[in-house]
Amino acid sequence: MSTPPFQPPDPYPTQQSPAPAQPVGPAPTSDPKAVSILLPLAAGCVVALLLGVYGRLHEPTGYSVNLIGFSSGAYAKAWLATLAVLLGVVQLFSARIMYGKAAAPAWVSTLHRWSGRIAVLLTVPVMVHCLFALGFEASTPRVLVHSLLGCLFYGTFVSKMLSLTRPGLPGWMLPVLGGVLFSALIGVWLTSAVWLFDVQGLHS
């Protein structure tokens, strides 16, 4: 940028009167706010897409390394996911306090941060098992919704983590991403763990 002295940088230059075919919006490349919004979202989309493509292309093995102490891999996954959902509820309420009118005590954001970290870490073995043993499936509405939401969950997670590090973030960005993340988690859980508990019984 070679701006003359005493002239503030003008993100909306008006000189170029030969207007392009499209109406001119704020130039996205030079707007740090737009970068803050678009970059994490783009990264999230790439991650979601990659997970889905891998799940589709990788030949499902039908099995994966199991966790001890459960009657089957499916139940280990279901309980891990259920724990993650419980922590997700903690996320929802701690975020509610953080975005409330009164100033939130410091421990609330610590709780939010760590419950979120643990929740996502709990889902990782579940996700790896899903991707490796089962893959992206579309044979029934349940598994299709589950597959799509699973990809959405990790894409949104990446977006949210990257957003947290960006300056000049609009105030709605984190709540929206967090809301999508929570909704996706609940959806993934309803289409897998709750379904399993319903069909095969609530046990370990």
Next chain:
Amino acid sequence: MRGPFITLIVVVLLGGILLLVNLARTPADSNQAAAPSVAPVAAPAQAPAPAAPKAADPKAADPKAKADAPGSPFPAQAKYTGRTEGNNAAIAITVRDNKVSAYLCDGKAIEGWYKGSATDGKLDAKGKGSNQLTGSVTDGKLSGTVSAEGRSWSYTAAPVSAPAGLYRAKTPTGTTGWVKDSNGQVTGLTRDGAAVKPAPPLDPSSAQAIEGGD
């Protein structure tokens, strides 16, 4: 503002490590401890001596052991139940003296009976039309592919003991098959010619418990 990056990196690392562990273990490795609950099920009475799959002398003194193909990981008598990929259908596979009887059933529309053999560690069975069932045992668990109605699925099945297993009842209104898994969940269908209808509740006193070859 490094916290989120660290979170992200830890998640990616954990996922990567788990994936690598899975990849490393995918080839048939033999040292994974079978789940303790499944170990005692495998043929308690039939195979007194050659429990070890790699018996040094294939011509062991026990004639029963000789009947098993050398190195065959299939027990002389065993029952497996499991699900197809995506948990769509239940499958029960019974093995007795290298003979196999199996039943696939989703409880709604798809079902099929299979008969065949299990030799040299390979299960190979055929059903109606082009229906086919293949499989092999890894770490005590049976996995393979099964086809019915022109579609094919991969499946995994674990050893089970009675009352879990495969049941059949033949009545004038059709043949019913039931898969009962180790949790006691029953999946069944009744076939009457080309039509398929929901199975009646499994009554162990009237249904036949199917073993390999039945």
